[in-house]
Every structure is written in structure tokens, then in C-alpha cells.
Amino acid sequence: MDFNVKIVKSNSEKELVLSIRKEVFIRGLNIPEHMEIDHNEDLATYVLAYIDNIPVGTARWRETKIGIKLERFAVLSEYRSNGIGQKMTKFILKNLHKSKIIYLYAQKSAIKFYEKLGFKSVGNLFEEVGIKHQKMIYIFDGK
Numbered sequence: 001m002d003f004n005v006k007i008v009k010s011n012s013e014k015e016l017v018l019s020i021r022k023e024v025f026i027r028g029l030n031i032p033e034h035m036e037i038d039h040n041e042d043l044a045t046y047v048l049a050y051i052d053n054i055p056v057g058t059a060r061w062r063e064t065k066i067g068i069k070l071e072r073f074a075v076l077s078e079y080r081s082n083g084i085g086q087k088m089t090k091f092i093l094k095n096l097h098k099s100k101i102i103y104l105y106a107q108k109s110a111i112k113f114y115e116k117l118g119f120k121s122v123g124n125l126f127e128e129v130g131i132k133h134q135k136m137i138y139i140f141d142g143k
């Protein structure tokens with residue numbers, strides 16, 4: 001299996017990002033389209049993960065007032081548990097300046113996934129789009 005992660009540069013790649021997000025978040029998790037496709041679309045940087053040239057995963061990051069926020073992690077259900085989410089996250093972390101706070105709002109079900117990648121929970125669970133979330137901060141291990 002040939003695995004690859006790329007930063008999205010073209011409109012056609014952005015269309016692939018949207019089709020994965022529609023499948024995973026809008027159809028899969030019943031998140032309303034107007035909440036999933038938000039006002040940060042053009043401000044964020046996106047990645048696409050490919051297996052054998054098939055686009056199977058995506059995520060994005062963007063600068064906020066407090067640091068860099070990672071979001072919209074999605075792997076098509078039939079390709080999960082193959083390490084794609086992990087490889088995609090490591091690729092993103094390598095591309096970010098560690099001098100800034102790197103954080104995310106994890107869905108409760110994904111907290112363990114992010115813990116394995118070096119994120120630590122801060123504060124209490126809160127609700128967003130009807131789903132329990134946890135703020136998590138990346139603790140850089142110096143590598």
C-alpha cells in the first residue's frame with residue numbers, strides 16, 4: 001500500500017477535501033452543512049491523505065488569536081484504523097512552528113486518538129454542534 005500526504009494547492013484538490021468532509025461529517029455524523037462548511041474555509045490550510053492515489057483523509061489548520069488550531073480530521077470509514085489519521089497528524093505537526101500554541105477541539109470519541117499523538121486535555125468537556133468536545137493542546141516532545 002502506497003501512502004502519501006500532501007498540502008492542498010488546487011481547487012480540484014479542495015473539492016476532494018469537501019467530498020470527504022461531506023461523507024464523514026455531514027452524512028456520517030449528521031453535522032448540518034452550514035456548520036461544517038464555515039466562514040474559515042478560505043483562511044485554513046488543508047491536507048489530503050492518499051492510499052494508492054485514492055484520496056481517503058483530510059484535515060486542516062488555521063491561525064487563531066491564541067495559536068494554531070487543527071480541525072476537520074476525517075478519514076473515510078472503510079480506510080480507518082490503518083494509521084492514516086496518525087500519519088496525517090504527524091505530517092501537519094512537522095509543518096507547524098512549535099513556538100505557537102497548537103491546539104484542537106477533539107470530539108469525545110477521538111480523545112484517545114489525539115492523546116497517542118502527544119495532545120493533552122485542558123479544561124472540561126463542552127458541547128459543539130450537539131457533540132461533546134474536549135480542548136487539547138499539543139505538548140512538543142522536542143523531536
Ligand SMILES: CC(C)(COP(=O)(O)OP(=O)(O)OC[C@H]1O[C@@H](n2cnc3c(N)ncnc32)[C@H](O)[C@@H]1OP(=O)(O)O)[C@@H](O)C(=O)NCCC(=O)NCCS
Pocket residue numbers: 024072073074075076079080081082083084085086087105106107109110111112113114116
Ligand atoms: C478520528 C479519525 C480521524 C482517526 O483516523 P484513523 O485513520 O482511523 O486513525 P489511526 O488508524 O491513525 O489511529 C491511530 C491510533 O489511534 C487509535 N484511534 C483511532 N481512532 C480512535 C477512536 N475513535 N477511539 C480510540 N482510539 C482511536 C487507533 O486505535 C490507533 O491506535 P494504535 O496506534 O495504538 O493502533 C477517524 O476515526 C475519523 O475520521 N473519525 C470520524 C471523524 C472524527 O471523529 N474526526 C475527529 C474530530 S475531532
